[in-house]
Amino acid sequence: MGEIILCAAAALIFFGIVLGVLRLILGRTAVDRIAAVDMLTVMSITLIALYAHFVGRAVYLDVALVYGALSFLAVLATARYLERGF
Amino acid sequence: MNGLLLYLLCFSILVSGILAVSLRNLLAAVASAGLASLFAAVCYIFLGAPDVAMTEASIGSGLSVLIFLYAVRRTSAARE
Amino acid sequence: MIELVGGVLILLGAAFHFSAGLGMFRMPDVYTRMQAATKASTLGNTLVLAGIAFFHPGWSLKLIVIVYFVFMTNPVSSHALARAAHAIRNSMGRTPVVDALRDARQDRQRVMWRILVAIVVASFGLIFATVAISHVEQQSLRPLAESYVRLVPEALRAPNVVTGILLTYRAFDTLGEVAVLFMVAAGVGLVLTSSERGNDDTPGPGRRAVTQSSEIVRTGAQVLGPLTAIFAAYIIMNGHLSAGGGFQGGAVIASGIVLMLLASPSYQLDLKFLSVAESAAGVLFVVSGIAGLLFAGGFLDNRILPLGQFGAFFSAGAIPLLSVLLGVKVGCELSVILDRFRP
Numbered sequence: 079m080g081e082i083i084l085c086a087a088a089a090l091i092f093f094g095i096v097l098g099v100l101r102l103i104l105g106r107t108a109v110d111r112i113a114a115v116d117m118l119t120v121m122s123i124t125l126i127a128l129y130a131h132f133v134g135r136a137v138y139l140d141v142a143l144v145y146g147a148l149s150f151l152a153v154l155a156t157a158r159y160l161e162r163g164f
Numbered sequence: 165m166n167g168l169l170l171y172l173l174c175f176s177i178l179v180s181g182i183l184a185v186s187l188r189n190l191l192a193a194v195a196s197a198g199l200a201s202l203f204a205a206v207c208y209i210f211l212g213a214p215d216v217a218m219t220e221a222s223i224g225s226g227l228s229v230l231i232f233l234y235a236v237r238r239t240s241a242a243r244e
Numbered sequence: 245m246i247e248l249v250g251g252v253l254i255l256l257g258a259a260f261h262f263s264a265g266l267g268m269f270r271m272p273d274v275y276t277r278m279q280a281a282t283k284a285s286t287l288g289n290t291l292v293l294a295g296i297a298f299f300h301p302g303w304s305l306k307l308i309v310i311v312y313f314v315f316m317t318n319p320v321s322s323h324a325l326a327r328a329a330h331a332i333r334n335s336m337g338r339t340p341v342v343d344a345l346r347d348a349r350q351d352r353q354r355v356m357w358r359i360l361v362a363i364v365v366a367s368f369g370l371i372f373a374t375v376a377i378s379h380v381e382q383q384s385l386r387p388l389a390e391s392y393v394r395l396v397p398e399a400l401r402a403p404n405v406v407t408g409i410l411l412t413y414r415a416f417d418t419l420g421e422v423a424v425l426f427m428v429a430a431g432v433g434l435v436l437t438s439s440e441r442g443n444d445d446t447p448g449p450g451r452r453a454v455t456q457s458s459e460i461v462r463t464g465a466q467v468l469g470p471l472t473a474i475f476a477a478y479i480i481m482n483g484h485l486s487a488g489g490g491f492q493g494g495a496v497i498a499s500g501i502v503l504m505l506l507a508s509p510s511y512q513l514d515l516k517f518l519s520v521a522e523s524a525a526g527v528l529f530v531v532s533g534i535a536g537l538l539f540a541g542g543f544l545d546n547r548i549l550p551l552g553q554f555g556a557f558f559s560a561g562a563i564p565l566l567s568v569l570l571g572v573k574v575g576c577e578l579s580v581i582l583d584r585f586r587p
Contacts, residue, residue: 083251087255087258090258090259090261091262093262094258094266095176096172096265097266098269098281099179103179105192107274108195109328109329113278113322113325115195115196115198115199116281116318116325119202120314120318121261121264122205122206124258124288124289127293129209131299134300136302136303136306137487138209138214139303139310140479140487141214141487143313144222144479144496145205145225146310147468148222149321150317150468150503151229151503151506152195152226153321153322153325155230156191156195156229157324157328158324158328159191159237160191160329161331215406215487215488218479219491222491226499227495230582234585234586237587
């Protein structure tokens with residue numbers, strides 16, 4: 079039962095990532111692509127946490143924590159770049 | 165499940181790399197390069213290497229993109 | 245029963261992630277796409293992590309911190325991006341595309357070049373594929389790796405084998421990497437002189453129009469700056485116990501400093517203090533190596549400080565000290581490099 083739930087959740091996130099990558103390929107403006115990258119970062123955090131639960135080791139959560147804290151920087155820098163306010 | 169997700173991630177790294185070299189808008193290209201680094205870090209976790217994944221995460225998520233953006237801004241401002 | 249609740253929460257969170265991806269793909273406009281992506285993915289992340297907390301109650305503190313970071317950063321970054329999108333649409337009428345490639349319609353020569361490149365890349369791919377497919381995973385470790393895995397918990401009393409190897413058995417290579425980083429910082433300092441930047445009152449053609457960031461971004465950075473510093477200290481000090489160490493913590497320190505720089509552009513770095521701290525950390529690294537030579541087995545041996553109990557916070561000899569020195573050096577160096585790069 080637990081296995082089925084984990085597989086279903088992983089499949090749903092898998093499709094979410096596929097759609098995000100599609101938007102990254104198709105997106106018309108640059109802001110589209112950057113928003114897609116931001117969303118894919120949050121999905122990766124969830125994926126890492128799910129994998130940590132699947133394997134049962136808490137050490138992988140530190141990596142998710144690093145992404146949670148630092149991915150902010152890239153999007154903020156891009157926004158400042160676009161606004162010409164570096 | 166594990167193997168399938170790993171293959172999807174490797175394919176996404178490939179796609180991000182191709183996008184990073186072929187997009188015309190430099191901003192989007194830099195974002196794609198950052199995305200390749202993100203997927204690589206998740207692959208490292210799937211292969212059981214948390215230290216390497218943390219190093220890739222701390223450098224590739226913020227600092228790498230930032231340096232590229234600074235470089236693009238400097239070179240494009242010099243041309244205007 | 246508890247597992248059922250946790251499983252339902254995980255499934256719900258994954259469904260929200262899927263709807264975030266779907267919204268990103270199907271929405272008509274960039275603003276609606278950003279709204280769908282940010283809200284749904286943040287909520288999905290929270291639900292999945294809450295569900296995982298039901299399965300492993302011991303992880304709850306770390307999961308709560310992750311949820312808090314994502315809640316603080318994702319909306320703020322999305323807000324800044326939306327503001328930027330609005331600003332460029334208003335000011336120029338079309339989004340400015342920095343077109344660095346030449347015109348691709350030019351000539352057939354370009355197509356031939358692309359075919360050649362494709363053939364070269366495909367052949368490289370074929371070579372790698374042959375190597376990758378014929379790779380047989382080893383069933384047991386090689387003798388050297390086996391001896392390291394055995395020795396690091398026994399002789400060094402450090403639970404994290406990677407940090408133990410990096411900071412004791414191969415610490416000389418780490419010293420070499422530190423020297424390389426120092427050369428990079430010196431090189432960047434030579435090439436990119438800060439006299440190009442000038443002061444705030446000399447206007448370039450549209451280059452020095454430093455706008456103030458919005459209040460949300462400034463407040464978010466004020467909250468996140470100290471948190472990032474604490475997080476960096478946690479990564480550095482935990483290097484010998486779990487994943488982490490000097491380099492990772494140093495990079496996170498530099499990211500925190502750069503965050504403060506980005507959120508308030510008039511923030512000036514104290515470059516003198518940073519270079520003094522960096523040099524002091526480097527000198528102390530070599531001094532502790534020489535102390536290892538004098539008081540213990542060899543250069544950069546970690547037995548100069550008491551080994552302590554396995555898994556305790558202050559244990560594994562000089563490894564925490566070396567991690568701190570490495571973290572300070574890398575952090576200061578990276579922030580100085582990034583400050584020099586600023587246009």
